[in-house]
């Protein structure tokens with residue numbers, strides 16, 4: 001807590017010294033995304049030979065930096081390696097290369113910059129359609145340039161289990177074969193799964209770019225692939241349970257051991273254990289689940305998931321990890337009655353949920369605000385602004401999307417990530433994330449099309465401007481147009497701006 005308070009004080013002092021600004025679009029060379037907090041452009045340019053000078057300064061916030069480009073050289077000041085990395089990312093965005101003199105040329109500028117939010121995330125779904133290591137590394141390359149720092153990988157779902165788990169060979173053995181997906185891409189490339197070596201490579205590649213890889217292992221719902229591999233973990237009830245049998249001690253231990261192996265593979269301090277959209281109908285008819293309800297004195301099967309959630313949160317805590325789960329982990333009532341939960345507000349909160357649990361809040365109406373105001377740390381990814389598997393509103397678009405919802409670039413840019421959050425709970429909002437679900441996204445080509453340019457807008461929301469009123473979409477669009485050309489020049493399949 002002391003460290004957090006010190007960090008907050010350093011950020012406040014830094015912000016007070018350099019009031020929030022925003023980049024000008026007047027000069028394409030200065031089209032920086034996300035816009036720096038404070039930037040002063042000066043006449044002249046620097047023709048740099050060699051490397052910038054790097055100075056450490058403890059007064060600069062974590063991930064923050066100062067960048068000074070003068071005719072006689074470039075100086076980076078920072079307190080961390082991440083700050084230096086982001087300074088270099090900014091520098092790369094204003095660079096021009098003179099082939100004749102073989103020197104890098106930069107316009108003179110003074111920048112003082114730091115992020116508004118510490119969780120600036122992108123989710124990719126490799127369970128619905130397998131993406132492969134190369135695709136993941138490509139995403140990391142680009143997201144890091146725009147100062148995103150969390151890559152959440154949705155490894156498991158009904159359709160597939162794509163992560164090899166030592167000790168449970170059947171998971172990725174049987175689980176990674178497509179289930180019910182209507183699109184099959186690269187079928188000849190099977191098996192669709194990541195080995196321990198793949199994960200090591202991805203984690204190291206990401207770390208070198210200051211991106212944390214947060215693995216997501218869905219349970220107790222969205223667990224179909226695991227249950228195909230290990231059917232004994234299902235509820236034993238008429239029709240065959242399609243969820244983890246919480247009443248079966250062996251099944252709960254199985255869940256814990258899978259998380260143990262995941263902790264060994266991923267150094268992330270946060271582990272995502274899913275928790276969303278789990279029906280309770282199978283637990284009602286399962287003798288083992290009914291027996292657990294009785295044994296633990298629970299009110300009914302609706303308390304089975306909260307019971308499991310608490311157990312998994314505590315299990316991860318013993319390993320020094322924090323659990324994060326979707327909205328539903330906050331609910332004590334049935335998820336089918338979400339409207340009732342909304343009406344009941346805080347009264348329907350899961351009373352068993354430890355306060356250290358983080359929430360990833362995808363429902364747009366404000367479940368996130370409710371949780372933040374109750375003291376839980378949250379990451380916001382509302383379907384309304386952050387689900388990039390919804391269409392972009394382009395006149396012509398070759399790719400399929402989920403449903404009829406439309407989330408154009410302008411809408412992403414208008415996200416109010418603090419909506420409904422009380423001022424005193426502001427620090428409970430760790431940040432935000434875009435979700436790129438894979439039901440209709442079959443590979444890197446359409447993933448990039450759906451991700452860019454919308455992720456450019458989100459990067460600025462999370463880094464520069466928490467207040468939508470301070471954003472100017474017309475001005476941002478000019479900079480985004482420059483970056484679209486640059487993304488295309490790097491062979492990134494960026495969609496047109498809308």
Ligand SMILES: [Zn+2]
Pocket residue numbers: 234235236241244245246247248282283286287288289
């Ligand atoms: Zn059961």
